[in-house]
Amino acid sequence: MGMTMTQKILAAHAGLPSVKAGDLIEARLDLVLGNDVTTPVAVKVFDDAGFTKVFDKDRIAIVLDHYTPCKDIKSAQLCATARDFAKRFDITHLYDVGCVGIEHALLPEKGLVGPGDCIIGADSHTCTYGALGAFSTGVGSTDMAAGMAAGENWFKVPSAIKVNLVGKLQKYVSGKDVILHLIGLIGVDGALYKSIEFAGEGVAELSMDDRFTIANMAIEAGGKNGIFPVDEKTMEYVKDRFQRPVVVYEADEDAEYEQEVTIDLSELKPTVSLPHLPSNTKTIDEVKGMHIDQCVIGSCTNGRISDLRAAAAIFKGRTVAAGVRCIVIPATQDVYLQAMKEGLLETFITAGCAVSTPTCGPCLGGHMGVMSEGERAVATTNRNFVGRMGHTKSEVILASPAIAAASAVKGCMASPEDLEG
Amino acid sequence: MAQGRVFKYGDNVDTDVIIPARYLNAPSPEDLAKHCMEDIDIDFVKNVQAGDIMVGGANFGCGSSREHAPIAIRASGISCVIAASFARIFYRNAINIGFPILECPEAAEKINAGDKVSVDFSTGVITDETTGETFRAAAFPAFINGIIDAGGLLPYIKAKQEANK
Structure with a gap:
């Protein structure tokens, strides 16, 4: 039986020839992300457990974006905790006021995430990077701490929903309308524990920004991740940004999907x-x-x-x-x-x-x-x-x-x- | 083993109502617990007692990945959460911090608010002592039990790193 795109990325990062839905695996991580709300909690559990080093100072991103520029003293304390941790371990990718952006717009733009990656982030919208053909999922602070300490984490291999996109968007209709329509169709737990895999000729009609918007909200359907195939637009986007080698994974033709949904982009209304x-x-x-x-x-x-x-x-x-x-x-x-x-x-x-x-x-x-x-x-x-x-x-x-x-x-x-x- | 009275909520209880973002800058679990559930149940914090049990419907803990949600629930005194299903990040977070959760659609449907319920974690048996009904929650896979037995994800990883030295 074939594998979905998500399953292929997970298998490769777990060092396994193949995986199937339901398998519990431990996979290597390409990047671990946290923000000013979730990093301080991760720092506490990291320290409490007695860890004294991080797996790779270049593979951790700490983005102070939620309450910044700090709205009050308590928020300032949180940022100070995150900043101190970054300083202590010489974390390369600390983004603070003046260079910070909202994490899920910032990381792709800075080229810290790219096709074929396996990424966790202590923020639920980490699924955004699926737009680039990466496996990327939101986790909690303990997961972030574990990722920073070990460079790997555990995953339950998800089954998948395939979303076939056909046609072309009309004027004033965008990626946001596509994802809201899909969530309305399958519900807020319609993709619970599953990956949402986008496919079909309609993908080529979507800009990268539209794809980011769509993958971003996979979590709002309960999804573990949302993922797009890598095409010319993806390669053009990562060309002068992504520093590591691009690895392109494609779903097998006989990959198994629990459900298939077709959306005709030309029929969508705002x-x-x-x-x-x-x-x-x-x-x-x-x-x-x-x-x-x-x-x-x-x-x-x-x-x-x-x-x-x-x-x-x-x-x-x-x-x-x-x-x-x-x-x-x-x-x-x-x-x-x-x-x-x-x-x-x-x-x-x-x-x-x-x-x-x-x-x-x-x-x-x-x-x-x-x-x-x-x-x-x-x-x-x-x-x-x-x-x-x-x-x-x-x-x-x-x-x-x-x-x-x-x-x-x-x-x-x-x-x-x-x-x- | 846990035993307590039940606080019951519906489907899609999101982490924004479990602990609203305006309190995410609170410095300790105890401070978070003061505001647990307040946006959908203002009396929860006043009425909850140590050992009590929370019961939810489908997709419990959906939305934001904030680990502050299971931390706040645990710090409020709740001993475990039973739900028809859990949103996946909440599920991971609870396991990773060693907070007991049980997936059991039948129990989630039939247990009433205020019932006295006991849970045997070793067997997954849930007993509604008020109605006399018993239910059995799905067992965790061995891998996840390994994390729970180690005392959470970080001790699990620490032990693994020591073993590899």
């Missing part, structure tokens, strides 16, 4: 997720007119340059509606700089948006846009759980950058077409 689960999906036409108080454009899901371009195209020559607060957060310094060069920041500021340095901030209700009781946001983020962006009686609607921007201009849920003519 899709949103209403509170309080990402699976609570509707097309934009079903929710037009819903009141919003805030709009957040950014995050590890949708804070890349093409996301900002899509939003800026809507804001050009328009303004944010009275009564709506719109916050735009470029995901990395490079994205920020590029947006500046292209004049996107001027467009945002002229339209009445607040533009911030990279931070996860509002996505998790941390800072930079926390909501009060009864308020509702449209956000390009990834979760709309109870209390996610603030008060337990506030609400989040998940959407693409184009929909979020159009809604900010209109003052209620709207599509870009509602602004035309």
Whole structure:
């Protein structure tokens, strides 16, 4: 019996000729990631267990992105703990204020992750790097500590769902709409313990930024990872970035999938997720007119340059509606700089948006846009759980950058077409 | 062996409601425990007693990878979590820190809030002492029992490294 792409990567990193779904294996890690929330907990368990060295100082990334620039004293203490650990072990890849970006936009951009890798990160959206053809999954802090100490960790080999993509996206439809549609289709636990393997001729139609957005939210369907085949676009993306040799894995023709789903990209409409689960999906036409108080454009899901371009195209020559607060957060310094060069920041500021340095901030209700009781946001983020962006009686609607921007201009849920003519 | 009263919740209990992000900068497990479950059950912290048991539906612990979630539940006094299914990162985190979790859809459905329940970890037998019903949770594979027996993932790795020296 053949192996899926994920199974092949895991087998290679476990030094085994083959693996099958359900096997428990120990696999070598190419990179271990942590942030300012999860690293301090990992540091404590690392020290408590009596470890005195890390497996490879070049294969650990510590990204201080959640509460930075530090929002309060407690957050500053967390960053200090992470910084001290990085200094103690001379960790090469510490990203702090001034060079930090949101981890899952930053690591691919810096070339720290690439095709064929096996990666764990103490952040659930670590599955993002599957866009590059890597096996990449979110874990907890103890797993991070174990990875830093040993350079390996245990995995249960996942079975898979195959998602066949066909056709081509229409105007104002993006990777965000693809993944929200899929989560609506299979549910928030539809891929529990499984890998989501994307395939089909539609993959070639998706930009790398779209693929990052899609892989990023595999976890919101319960998935262990989401993964894309490696093609010309992937190779073009990693060409001047990724430092290690590219290893391309392909699923065997007789690989076994527990379920197959086909999505015709040309039939997709802009899709949103209403509170309080990402699976609570509707097309934009079903929710037009819903009141919003805030709009957040950014995050590890949708804070890349093409996301900002899509939003800026809507804001050009328009303004944010009275009564709506719109916050735009470029995901990395490079994205920020590029947006500046292209004049996107001027467009945002002229339209009445607040533009911030990279931070996860509002996505998790941390800072930079926390909501009060009864308020509702449209956000390009990834979760709309109870209390996610603030008060337990506030609400989040998940959407693409184009929909979020159009809604900010209109003052209620709207599509870009509602602004035309 | 664990024994206690049951706090019961539904499907898709996410780690944001187990411990909201606004408290993730709390310095200790005890500080986290003060806010455990407060976004869906404001009275939980007031009512929970050492040894009590939490029962959830499908996909328990979904969302953020924060290990603060099982840490907060354990520090609140809860002795184990029984659920129809667990989200995978929560599942790993609980095993890695040596916090007992049991996957048992039947028990998750039939046990009621407030019931007195006992759990025998060696056999996986769950007894609802209020109704008299018994259930059996799926056993962990030997590999995972090895991690639990070592006292968690870090002691397991430490022992392995020492053995290889």
